Amino acid sequence: MASRVYDCLSKIGEKIIENKDFLTDLDREIGDADHGVNMARGFEGVMTKLTPDTEDIGAALKTTGMTLLSTVGGASGPLYGTAFMDSGKAMMGKTALDKDDMKAIFEAAIAGIQKRGKAERGEKTMLDALMPAYESYCAGIDAGKSLTEAMDDACRAANDGIEFTKTIRATKGRASYLGDRSIGHQDPGATSITMMLEVVSEFLKS
Ligand SMILES: [Mg+2]
Numbered sequence: 001m002a003s004r005v006y007d008c009l010s011k012i013g014e015k016i017i018e019n020k021d022f023l024t025d026l027d028r029e030i031g032d033a034d035h036g037v038n039m040a041r042g043f044e045g046v047m048t049k050l051t052p053d054t055e056d057i058g059a060a061l062k063t064t065g066m067t068l069l070s071t072v073g074g075a076s077g078p079l080y081g082t083a084f085m086d087s088g089k090a091m092m093g094k095t096a097l098d099k100d101d102m103k104a105i106f107e108a109a110i111a112g113i114q115k116r117g118k119a120e121r122g123e124k125t126m127l128d129a130l131m132p133a134y135e136s137y138c139a140g141i142d143a144g145k146s147l148t149e150a151m152d153d154a155c156r157a158a159n160d161g162i163e164f165t166k167t168i169r170a171t172k173g174r175a176s177y178l179g180d181r182s183i184g185h186q187d188p189g190a191t192s193i194t195m196m197l198e199v200v201s202e203f204l205k206s
Pocket residue numbers: 027031032033034035074
C-alpha cells in the first residue's frame with residue numbers, strides 16, 4: 001500500500017498536471033508561457049522517482065525537490081526545488097505530520113524561496129500567497145484551532161494573496177519587464193503554490 005506522503009504528493013502532482021494549461025496561460029499574460037508546462041513535467045518526473053512505500057516524509061519531500069530542481073526550468077525549478085528540499089530537511093525521519101511539523105514546513109519553504117530567489121513579499125511572487133498563508137496558519141494554531149482548521153485559514157489567505165498579486169506591479173523575474181502592464185494579472189507562482197496548499201489541506205482531512 002502506498003504511504004500517506006506518497007499519496008499526498010501524487011495528488012499535488014495530479015492537481016498541477018490538471019492545471020497545466022491554466023498555469024501556462026497565466027504565465028503567457030506576464031511571462032514566457034511555460035509555468036504550467038514546466039511544473040507538469042516536473043511532477044511527472046517526481047512520480048517516477050518517488051517510491052510508493054516511502055513512509056519518511058522528509059525523504060519524499062527531498063526527492064521531490066531534487067527532481068523539480070533538475071526537471072523544471074526557469075525560475076520555478078530552483079525555487080520549488082529549494083522549497084521542497086529544505087522542507088524535506090525539516091521533516092527528515094518523520095512518518096507523521098503534526099501542527100509543529102506543518103509550521104516547520106512553511107518556515108523552511110519560505111526561507112528557502114527567499115534565500116534562493118532573493119525575494120521579498122510584495123514583488124508579485126509565490127511569497128505573496130505563501131507568507132500570508134503561513135501567518136494565518138500560525139494565528140489559527142495560536143488560537144487553538146486544529147491542524148486542518150488552520151490549514152483552511154491558510155488556504156483562504158493564500159487565495160487572498162493571489163488576488164493581491166493582481167493589484168501590484170511585478171518587480172521580480174520576467175514579469176518585472178512589463179512594469180505597470182503586469183498589474184491586473186495574477187501571479188502564476190502564487191497560483192501554483194496555492195493549489196498545492198489546497199491539496200495538502202484537503203488531504204489532511206482524509
Ligand atoms: Mg515562465
